[in-house]
Amino acid sequence: MFDKEYDVIVVGGGHAGSEAAAASANMGCKTLLITMNLQNIAQMSCNPAMGGIAKGQIVREIDAMGGYSGIVSDTSAIQFKMLNKSKGPAMWSPRVQSDRMRFAEDWRLMLEQTPNLDFYQDMVEGIWLEKDKLKGVKTGLGLKIKAKSVILTNGTFLNGLIHIGEKNFGGGRAGERAATGITSDLIELGFEAGRMKTGTPPRVDGRSLDFSKMVEQPGDENPAKFSYLDVTQPLKNQRSCHMTYTSNLVHDLLREGFDRSPMFNGRIESVGPRYCPSIEDKINRFADKDRHQLFVEPEGWNTVEYYVNGFSTSLPEEVQYNALKSVKGFENVRFFRPGYAIEYDYFPPTQLKHTLETKLVDHLYFAGQINGTTGYEEAASQGLMAGINAALKIQEREEFILKRDEAYIGVLIDDLITKGTEEPYRMFTSRAEYRTLLRQDNADFRLTQKSFDIGLASEARLKRMNYKQEEADKMVQFFKDTSVAPEEMNPILEAHNSAPVKQAGKMFKIFARPKMTLETMRSVKVVEDYIETHKLDDEILEQVEIQVKYSGYIEKEKNNADKLNRLENLKIPDNFDYFKLQSMSMEARQKLSEIKPTTVSQASRVSGVSPADISVLLVYMGR
The missing domain is CATH 1.10.10.1800 (tRNA uridine 5-carboxymethylaminomethyl modification enzyme MnmG/GidA)
Incomplete structure (x- = not known):
């Protein structure tokens, strides 16, 4: 079946994989998207929404460059909101509530209509190398499929372990098995791996809820949309979300299960997302608060399934149920499924170049949660950039890297590569020092010409x-x-x-x-x-x-960015020997030798490198 060689194989059909496959195929590369279940392409594993603070800016940037996330967000939207409208435009962030089933369907159909893109359902169990050169991938069915480049976008599936109370079982998502083999293959090649965790709340039956006891959260009166193209239109009708609160009674009921919580009894040792904590984490860390907000979000236009945003948990299912029954409006709640936590393997992103190509293996790229990020938008943007750069490298063209003053995507990737992350990385406006330049309204001004020049934007x-x-x-x-x-x-x-x-x-x-x-x-x-x-x-x-x-x-x-870009243009020679700079701190020499920044500006952002260390480097380089 696979006697020919693909230009690019994308492993994983989540948000990162879908954008990666679309980008490389649209740039003329013969691409294969291989995933464990073709029915779950671009699945919204957690909340049914796209965008939000800083994340909305990323979706606009993906759209400006010709990615699909903005278009699909519009075609499957059930509500639109521009967040932070009371603040300055640098903080405005678009967000849509999505129809989960339509979102995945629209993604699948758009990918099927993309030229140069093939699909195959199988588990990839390893990387195929010969004489240290990438040859392709090995699958669970025993196939070896040839490719010039491979992009790994495995999400939470690498040795995924799901926890509900004292129970745990292998899985990459509820109802889906974990992916095995890739981690051990990469470790054998010399990659460093780690473990992270994330969680999700219960899904409940909307017919069992009393919305009259909750606060209605309608969409914007005059809704906008994500995509800059005219192929999509703003919503004429919208579905409301609702808001309710936990209470001291709810907190007490949850505490009764803490001794069986995998987070507190030591079963989970990995680090979870600081800015999206579980409900048990919230009531433990913020013991002085007598209530927390819960947003009750519909999963689509017609389904009765609801997502309880703010109630992410891995407590035993009966504890979840008893506590949620004490929330106003949830007195008669029926569960579709309980919340759970999931642990999975990731690879610290300092092992990557700014193109998202690995430093150890040429033509091998990582994108999404495998790099330690969390969120659909963060994953999709990495997939887009990996797909672009994999295509450019095959075509023997110059790499495509966005600077920190050009895009939130540039901030995200630069943070990952120069600073690394020991907890799931989530984008915020505060991470961007040039957020007045990186507004959601001007992403097309910033990025469309650049994308058109490399052959992606139409x-x-x-x-x-x-x-x-x-x-x-x-x-x-x-x-x-x-x-x-x-x-x-x-x-x-x-x-x-x-x-x-x-x-x-x-x-x-x-x-x-x-x-x-x-x-x-x-x-x-x-x-x-x-x-x-x-x-x-x-x-x-x-x-x-x-x-x-x-x-x-x-x-x-703009003036501040220009000053920074002068350092961005100062290239550091390949394989530069930092240990010969005796005046530089030992920590800086070790960190810079490990990360191998390509410019002085990147070196200045590496954790543990001081301004004095950069001065030593500048003096040595004759500056």
Whole structure:
């Protein structure tokens, strides 16, 4: 069946694997996606949602580069919210509640319509090498499949172990077996492995819940969407989520099972996600709080299954059930399945290059939870970048690396490679030092041209981005060039408690005032006439408002980024011997020798490397 050689084999059909397969295939590489169950491609293993704080920015970036996550998020959405709208635009983060079954179906159908992409259902049990050169993969059915490059996106399946109370059993996800063989193969090759854990809450029957006792959480009144393309449309109808709370009684009932909790009795020794703790972890760490929020999220348009967000747990199922029954609205709850914790193997990401290719084996790439991350969006972005770089390497073209001032994806990968992670890594806006530049609204400006240049983003996508950018720039210039008379402007300023002007002045300066919005400026006839004449949509108008209101902040961050990029351009020679720099600390020499950063800027971000160490390096390099 497999006498030919593939350009790229992608192992695993989750979010990372799906984006990796789509990217390499769309860049012209003959690609094989091999996964244990083709019915579960792009399965939402945990919550039925995409986006959120910083994660929404990542989905927009994936879409801007021609990935599929944004489009599928739109076609399967049941609710849309722009989070943090009360804060500045650097914090705005889109999020959709998804129809879990439709999400997986839409992903499958899009992948099936992708040229150059084949599928095969089997377990990959090892990497096939000959004379230290990658030849392909070995499968559970005894097949050897040839490939020039292999991308491992195994999620939580590598030696996965599921815990519910004192019970545990092998599995990569509820109802699915674990993947074996790959870890031992990689360790034998010299890779370092570790264990992490994550968890998920119970799924419950919505017919057994009393939503009248909960607080309704509707979507946005005027919902937007994820994809920049016109192939998807904003939602016309939405499903609400609901919110309720735990209580001291619920906490007491949960505590009764702590002695049988695998987290507290030592059965689980690996580290879980700090920012998405289990309910038992929350009531243990935050003992002073008498309640915690629970978000009750529908799993789709028509299903009665609900996800209890905030109640992730691995306690015995009867403890979960008794405690949840004491939550308002859950008095008659019926379970579809209990929550559980899962432990799995990962490989510390300091063993990778910024392309996500391993340092030990050429043409072997890791993406997703195998690198110690958590979250669909983080996984999908790594898959996209691994797929791109695997294709570029085969085509003998320059590698594609995003900098920290270019994308949240760049921040994510740089953090993983230079700092590593000992707990599941989750993206936050606070991790990005240039978040004013990395907004969700301008991901296409930042990334579409770059992606088009390497052959991924389509010409239609590029044209749409160029039109939006040109029209936004023209209107910003219009505000800079156009003056308004005091008699027309002052009544508007006074109505908004803003100081009147004494003489005609440029509208840009007035618009930049704190209390002035584009809606306010449209009261000036010449502004409304401009918008009507040019038929500008909300997306362009939002871009104009941000560029005017935050021009000072944006310019300042660009200057700071330029300073950093001077160090980014200082390349460190391959196999540089740090141990000859006697003035550098021993810790820095050891860390830099291990991680092998390619630029001085990357070296400066390695944990344990001080500014003094970087000064020594700069002096040695003649700077």
